[in-house]
Amino acid sequence: MTAYFIRRALFAVFVLWGAVTIVFLVLRLVPGDPAQLILGSDATQAEIAQLREQMGLNRPLAVQYGIYLGDVVRFDFGDSYRYHSDAMGLVTEKFPLTLQLAVVAMVIGLVLGVALGVLGALRVNRLADRIVSVFALLSQSMPSFWIGIMFILVFARQLHVLASGGHGGFDRLILPGVTLALPLVAVLIRLTRSGLLDVVHENYIQTARAKGLSERLVISQHAIRNALIPIVTVAGLEFGKLLGGAVIVETVFSWPGVGRLLIDSISARDYNVVQAAILLIAGGFVLINLVVDVLYGYLDPRIRLGR
């Protein structure tokens, strides 16, 4: 067990290093000079060159990378060029808002996805199942930014029941939460439905029926627990995607989370903030994966004891 966690921790470090490295390189390959952007279009070449030297941007890429990694290892993520404050501090300040959105979307996704998936499996190939399947197809194929804009048009502009954006009370969470949740709902509907349909053909379901248990008990006790195993895995991975996917939804709904900060920082070539944000999101992803593994063992005793 200890060896397993050590292996997992080493792997996590490797993943974070990979994420940081890729972001570091991509940012510097993209055209656009932070010094130019900070000083504005009136700045002279000499002024820009001077600022580049101050920021260390004139040094070879490998040296910049080495210095950056050295800082990161000491938990120094650099300062924001724009706000002149600790980059990671800026990100962690916004993180609870993104987490809030992701958790709301996750809850909506799990409740709606699993419930509709069970409904589809119980009424397979009947009307309810078809409606659920069409809903899943639509939820999956409509892009978030478009759904978000439609929601704003209908619920904010036309019906005036919900605010179009910003953060505040619970009501402001509904539209971005649902928008973020819809693709997840679609995935979980499909997974629950097909998983349950597979499980229902297992021999132990026949055993449960031979015991004289009602069909309701057969499904809710014997089938669901087995169908949940793949659902937990996927839901965990999807939660990681929600943290990243919030970027679009936060922009559409002016939600001041990490996603918005990330987009703004990319536009401003605020390298350190972008790197810190990606590192945090990747870290969240790794952590969730670990939680999923532990949950997985709880749901499936064969895995728990095999390890």
Add this chain to the structure above:
Amino acid sequence: MDDPLLAVRDLTVRFRTRAGTVTAVDRVGFDLAEGETLAILGETGSGKSVTAQALMGLVPRPAGEVTGGRIVYAGTDLLTRPRSERRRLNGTDLAMVFQDPLSSLNPVFRVGAQIGELFRRRRGASRAEARRQAIELMDRVGIPAASRRVDDYPHQFSGGMRQRVMIAMAIALQPRVLIADEPTTALDVTVQAQVMALLAELKAEHRMAMILISHDLGVVAGVADRVMLMYAGRVVETGGLREVYETTGHPYTRGLMASIPALDGPRERLTPIKGSPPDLTRLSVSCPFQPRCDFATDVCGTERPELAPVPGRPGSHRAACHHAKEVAADVVPH
């Protein structure tokens, strides 16, 4: 004579498959008296397991469907009763032990919970009471250290012990009919005998009637009162164990007997039944066994034989063969 506990008449089960409709069970009928053991024998695909599923109301829907016949249990035709009412008979009146105990136990629940569930859900027992009864039952079916193993999961048990768990679940509510579908097929040979002995013992203890489904004539010989052979969804021969084993009335039964090695006789080459079981989607008017039969004549290709008393044998011994008399008299054909 009293009414039998279970009387099956003209039971027909059809399956829709991509290749067409298959009649998996074709007008099967038999009686089962209290305390009696009936063995249903046949190759894979002969319809014996589907017959068991039909009795338990477990024919997989929507592909499969009982399309005709009657299953009269204790005076009631089960096929006329609503599904939920039939379901409630499972466990208390009709119970079943399945072939593969590993896949037939739910992998994510402790065995104690799976046995105890019967007492909790069907008898309203408390969690503690159900657990106590589960331990008692596990002890009864010969699982060592039952009070410790009650909290183990199915994959932590050996094959034989898993089948004992299945048997414990089947007898938990003291059913009147126990259906055992190839209960020893997935087990080691040494364990097979132990499990069969346990089944026979429990049957006597609880005065249960038993339907033992098998493809192995040897397994059946020790416990069955009567045997019924199925081929291509139909009953081809039925009678008392000795009647059928000593003087077979159907070439298929003969073939099955010839493919078993004898421990005492001279060492001979085993004779397998030639050919393979028929494709049930392409059955014609002919006798389904005709292509594999040494006794076949012209009539076998034009007329499907019905189950009838074997000439010169006790009335309970019946076979579906135009040449039953020759087969029984052991006349070498042609």
